[in-house]
Amino acid sequence: MHSDELLAQVAALPALPGVYRYYDAEGGVLYVGKARNLKKRVSSYFQKNHGGTRIGHMIGKIARLDTTVVRSEAEALLLENNLIKTLAPRYNILFRDDKSYPYLKITGTPDRLPVTKEGALAMPAAFPRVAYYRGAVDRKHRYFGPYPSAWAVKESIQLLQKVFRLRTCEDTVFANRTRPCLLYQIKRCSGPCVNLVSPQDYQRDVQNAEAFLRGEAQSVLQALEQRMMEHAEKLEFEQAAELRNQMSALSKVLHQQSVETASDKDVDILAVRVQGGKACVNLAMVRGGRHLGDRAYFPSHIEDAAALQEFDADEAAPVQPVEVQVLEAFIAQHYIGVPVPSALITSHPVMPELVEALSQQAGSRIGVAHNPRGQRRLWLEMAEKNAELQLARLLAEEGSQQARTRALVEALDLAPDNLDTFRIECFDISHTAGEATQASCVVFHHHQMQNREYRRFNIDGITPGDDYAAMRQVLTRRYARLAQAGRDTPDATPPEDAPEEVAAQAQDEPAGDVQVEAVADPQAAAFAEAAESAEAVGDAGKLKKPKVGGGGSAQRLPDLVLVDGGRGQVSMAREVFAELGLDLSVIVGVEKGEGRKVGLEELVFADGREKTYLGRESAALMLIAQIRDEAHRFAITGMRARRARVRVGGSQLEEIPGIGAKKRARLLQRFGGVRGVAAASVEDIATVEGISRELAEEIYRALH
Incomplete structure (x- = not known):
């Protein structure tokens, strides 16, 4: 049953295009959708009895509704996916925001490069440097990409060194050279640091390198050939031989990269596969006519989102297959804030409104083809095969992890309500002779490590090197609030499918608040308004990541607490749990075996059970070792970073x-x-x- 206030709000909705958001009683976002007619679309949710279906389960949780009116369906689509990425709803197809792509950078801009006279001391700024770059771009330099991986950037840099002999050294190294380095000796650099190439010739090489990166390789070859002939006519055979070698190297690179399609300069190829309730979108990149590799993406909430989108589909259009829904969700979410190439090749057709929205965002027409020919067909087939292989690998890994989780539950004689939501938290202490003590907490559930929920705790106020006191402090800070909440509401247990908290990243840096500013763009203004309304009702957990080490940041107590240590650490954990009134049987210590050898670990229990050795080949022990090692790695990296900050x-x-x-x-x-x-x-x-x-x-x- 829904409140009269909510039903009255639904009845008063306008018959205009817009975006709607459903919230549960705790303020969590359930679903974000778009509509040509808000009144008609939203009313349909509340006019039928959906029973025990996935849709009915979601509708039964709706406690509040927000809407934002926009001017067109394209604007609604952009706003919808901005909000999906920001709010991470439980019932939408969601891709992780991991678009940290690398770029190839050429330092400086042509109109700002200083002029160096012949014979003058070489200036680093007069000889642009080619470098690998990841981060925000600015106008001081020239950037090419994005590339799918660091390997693709570094391979391109090696090509530029081989063909155009551009420098890669830091400015400080360049400024202090008195003789050419090894790269000059192996013909990978022209030696600008010691004036072995004139600024004018070096600039010409830089221009040719940029043209090559833009896909204008044939024009570069023609220009080199013309210069070679000019030198030959002047009987300057050494210079002509250098250009001949450069042309030969470039021709070899073009042959190796199979660049015969001069029209395909920048293209993204997108292929999707769905199997076993999982999906994979494989993104392959072609930049400057060269195939640079690919990257696989795995969305979440496939089954719930597919059921809701089937209900949510426009009456005038047929329900799209799951593959199309996944592909459209990826395109809409992925290209927010990322440069869109002039052409997309897709394994399935996508709706015209999505293409229109992409074109609006890019400021130019975006071409989308799903049945290409020639070279494009080969690229698409390769992307489809990679998507199939990556999905098979994911399903195999998940099957293995599920078997390990089941083996651990059986070995420890546990009885979780749902194996898929079985949650483990593991703690480790790290320091260097008492300096910069840090505790780590890593989280395992849904059969995998959840690095977004990791936490680090800076340990202060203890005797340096006292690991027991450090363990007491971290466990108290982690579980005190949860224990108090459990005493205040003893019968309140969170539902199995409660939306997960968007936690801080492993670096423990909370994201900033969503700033709402006056903007000229109506779509941006609508997004700001939507974000402001979400934050105003206490949904800041979705818009602002909580700070680290705050104690009860987990949604519920874990089913198993692993402590990296033996009887001493377990005794300390038992004292903390006894003081907080928590179940002692969930505490398990991982004690190193004889000689600290991997596979000989024994389990120590806080509730008085005898120590247990699971066996070197035990799947349960493999899982425990995996989680313990991850906690150790996370603690070590945090401790080293903190120690470095203290020292320098x-x-x-x-x-x-x-x-x-x-x-x-x-x-x-x-x-x-x-x-x-x-x-x-x-x-x-x-x-x-x-x-x-x-x-x-x-x-x-x-x-x-």
Whole structure:
């Protein structure tokens, strides 16, 4: 039964296009949908008895409704997928936001490069550098990509070195060279650092390299051939031979890369496969006419979302297959905030409204083809095969993990309500002789590690090196609030399918608030309005990631708590759980075996049971070792980062590209610490040995 207020709100909806959002009683977002007619679409949810279906289960949870009216269906589609990515609803097809693609960077811009006279000292800024780059782009440099992997970028850099002999060294290395390096000796660099190539010739090589990256390889070959003939006519045979070798290297690269389709400069190929309740979208990238590789994406909430979209489909259009729904969801979510190539090749047809929305966002017409010919057909077949292989690999891995989870439950004689929601949390302590003590908590459920729910805890106020006190502190901080909540509402148990909390990343850095500003773009304004309304009702858990180490950030107590340690650590955990009134039987210590050898670990129980050895080949022990090792890795990396911050004066300088240990030490020594560096001007920073003007500007921007 729904409240009269909610039903009255539904009855008052306008017959206009827009986006609607359903919330449960706790403020969690259940579903985000779009509609040509809000009144007709939303009313249909509340006019029928859906029984015990997936739709009925979701509709029964609806406690509140929000809507946003837009001007067109294309705007509604863009807003819908912005909100899906931001709010992570329980019943929408959702792809993880892991679009951190690498780029190939060529430093400087042609109109800002300094002019160097013949014979003058070589200036780094006059000879652009080619480099691997990941992060936000700016107008100070030229960027090519994105590339599907770091390997693809580095391969492209090697090609540019082989054909055009561009430099890859840092500016500080360049400025201090007195003789050419090994790359010059093996003909991978033209030696600009010691004036072995003129600025004009080097700039010509840079221009040719950029044309090659844009897919204009044939025009580059023609220009090289023309220059070679000019040198030959002037009897400058050495220069002509150099150009001949360059043409030969470029021709070989083109032959190896099979670049015969000059029209296909930038293309994305998208293939989808669905099997066993799982889906895989394989994205292959062609940049500058070269196939650079692919990347697989696995969405969540497939079955729930497919059932809802079948109900939610427009009466005028037939229900789309699950493959099409997954593909359209990927395209709509993936290309938010990412450059869209001029052409997409898809394994299934997508709706015209989606193509229109993409074109609006890109500012130019996007071509989409699902039945290509020639080279494009070969690319699509390769992407389809890769999607099939990646999905088979995922299903095999999940089957193995499910078997391990079941083996662990049986070995420990546990009886979880649902094996799929069986939750394990594991703790480990890490420090160096008592310095920079940190505790880690890693989470395993749904048969896999959930790195978005990992937590680190900075341990303070204890005797350095006291691992038992550190374990007491982390367990108390982790479970005190959950224990209190359980005492306040003893009969309240969260449902099995409660929407999962969007937790902080493994780096433990909470995301900032959603800023609502006055914007000219109506679609952006609608998104800001929708985000503001979601935050206003306490849904900040979806819009703002909670801070780390806050104690009860988990939704519920785990079914099993693993402690990396023997009787001493388990005794400390037992004391904490006894004080909090929690079940002692869930605590299990992982005690290292003889000689600390892997496979000889024994399990120590807090409830008085005898120690157990599961056996080297036990699937349960394999799972425990996997989780324990992940907790150890997570603790070690956090401890090392914290120790480095303590020793060198903060992590801000560490995170700036080009700042190594020596430069960081010089900066801290010169200005007396990070605050002194932050208070210094660009000119002052540039006076430090090894710090160029460009790097000084980077440091200033990073600290401000």
